[in-house]
Structures are given as structure tokens and as C-alpha cells.
Amino acid sequence: MRKYQLLLFAIIFTACSNKIQDENKSEWVSLTDGKTFDNWHTYLSDSVVGWKIEDGAYVLIPGEGSGNNGLVSNKEYESFILSVEWKVDEKGNSGIFWAVNESKEYSVPYLTAPEIQVIDDDQYGSEDKKNYVHMNGALYDMVAPSELHANPTGEWNKYVIEINYNNNVGKVKLNDKDAVEFPLSGMEWDNLVKNSKFKDWGGFAKTKSGPIAFQDHGTKVYYRNIKIKELWLKKLFI
Numbered sequence: 001m002r003k004y005q006l007l008l009f010a011i012i013f014t015a016c017s018n019k020i021q022d023e024n025k026s027e028w029v030s031l032t033d034g035k036t037f038d039n040w041h042t043y044l045s046d047s048v049v050g051w052k053i054e055d056g057a058y059v060l061i062p063g064e065g066s067g068n069n070g071l072v073s074n075k076e077y078e079s080f081i082l083s084v085e086w087k088v089d090e091k092g093n094s095g096i097f098w099a100v101n102e103s104k105e106y107s108v109p110y111l112t113a114p115e116i117q118v119i120d121d122d123q124y125g126s127e128d129k130k131n132y133v134h135m136n137g138a139l140y141d142m143v144a145p146s147e148l149h150a151n152p153t154g155e156w157n158k159y160v161i162e163i164n165y166n167n168n169v170g171k172v173k174l175n176d177k178d179a180v181e182f183p184l185s186g187m188e189w190d191n192l193v194k195n196s197k198f199k200d201w202g203g204f205a206k207t208k209s210g211p212i213a214f215q216d217h218g219t220k221v222y223y224r225n226i227k228i229k230e231l232w233l234k235k236l237f238i
Helices: 002-024 129-134 186-194
Strands: 040-042 051-054 057-060 071-073 080-088 093-097 115-119 157-164 169-174 177-182 221-230
Touching: 080 093, 080 115, 177 186
Parallel strands: none
Antiparallel strands: 040 071, 051 057, 057 221, 080 157, 080 221, 093 115, 157 169, 169 177
16 A cells, blocks of 8 residues: 555656646746837836837937836736846936836835846945945845946946745846845845835835836936846645
8 A cells, every 4th residue: 555655646746846847937038129119118108208229228318208217017027037238328327126016106116116226336436335235236225235346337237136035035146246135025124124215115115026117317228138037936736
């Protein structure tokens, strides 16, 4: 009898393992073809305003539109890896948000969504590492990188941003170098918010799922080669 029980267990385990593999298969999906805004809209809009395409890159044109034209993905995401190349002009400032709450209650994405900083480090940089919390590689105003790894202003950079609620870890790589790692929920996350400018923002970081967005901060910024891989929760049983 035990022999048959073990055989049955092996069959069930194999079936579960195959299901886990199937459910956790995730391929990179491109969010730009370099020609259209098919996967995007501007915040609280059905179309794209204030952005154009130059040499395959999405470019924010300052002064066009309302000034609150964050570029928002049509699809919502929860756990994912985002790969994106970006650059800024002199005095450029932007950011990459996740879990945006696109509600008319909030005028801009940063009122609800955590941000990975995009900025002109050459202009706003500092020898004081306390200010790194506002520099490239930072979880803005919450977790600072130990070093600055951005290329000189006007040159392309690459972010790989992992937001994984399955294991409660966020990670950021800038130009293939580790920038920051942080929790996404729990007491540690609550303390990060409590010690930031967002502590009294009622709508900030209240959801895990939502669109990603590129900030309109009123300065020219460029994004290209945007791709995403969703991370699925592993299940032990069918």
C-alpha cells in the first residue's frame, strides 16, 4: 500500500510542478515599438498629450499640454521587472512610478505612487550622501543609493527595476550596478513612509497593483526600449 501511496504522491507532485512552471513562465513584453503610443496614455486621458517620438524614444516636450502629463501604461501590473533606458537634458527631472492610482481624486501620479528617481545628477548632485535620497538610483525620498551610477547628463542610462510583492522585495539596478533594495510592505515599509515627505499623504502607496508611469516634471526627458516581465506567485498545489 505504501508503495502505491508514494507513486500517487510522485504523480501529484509532478503535476503540481508542471503547473507551477506553466504559471510562472513569463516572457519579456515590449511596451514600445518606437513608432506609436499604443500601450500608453497620459494621466487621466484617453490619448497622449505633451509627448512625442524622436528616434524611437518617448520624449516629454515641456510646455505642451497641462504640465501634468505623466505617461501612463494602459495595463496594470503588480509584481514585475521593468527594463527601460532613459536620459535627461541639463536640469532635467522626472521619475518612474509603479502602482499608480489613476483616480480623478488625485491630480498627478506622484500623489499615490512610489517613485524611482530620474534626474540630472550633474546639476542637482551633492557630496553629501544624505541628499542621495533625491538622486538617480533612489527610491525617492525613502531609500538612497550608497553611490551614484548615472552617466553624464545627456547620455543614455538603463534602469532594471524589480517590484516583487511575492517576496516583499524591491530592487533597482542602474547601468548594471546595484542601486537600492527595499521592502514593499510591512513595518519596515511603513517606517520608510513615516520618515519621508509622504507620511501625511492619505493616498500614497495604498495599492499593490496599478499602471506604471513616467513623470512630467516640466523638463525634457527621454525613454526608450521599455520592456516588462511579470512575476507570478508560485503555487504549491493545484
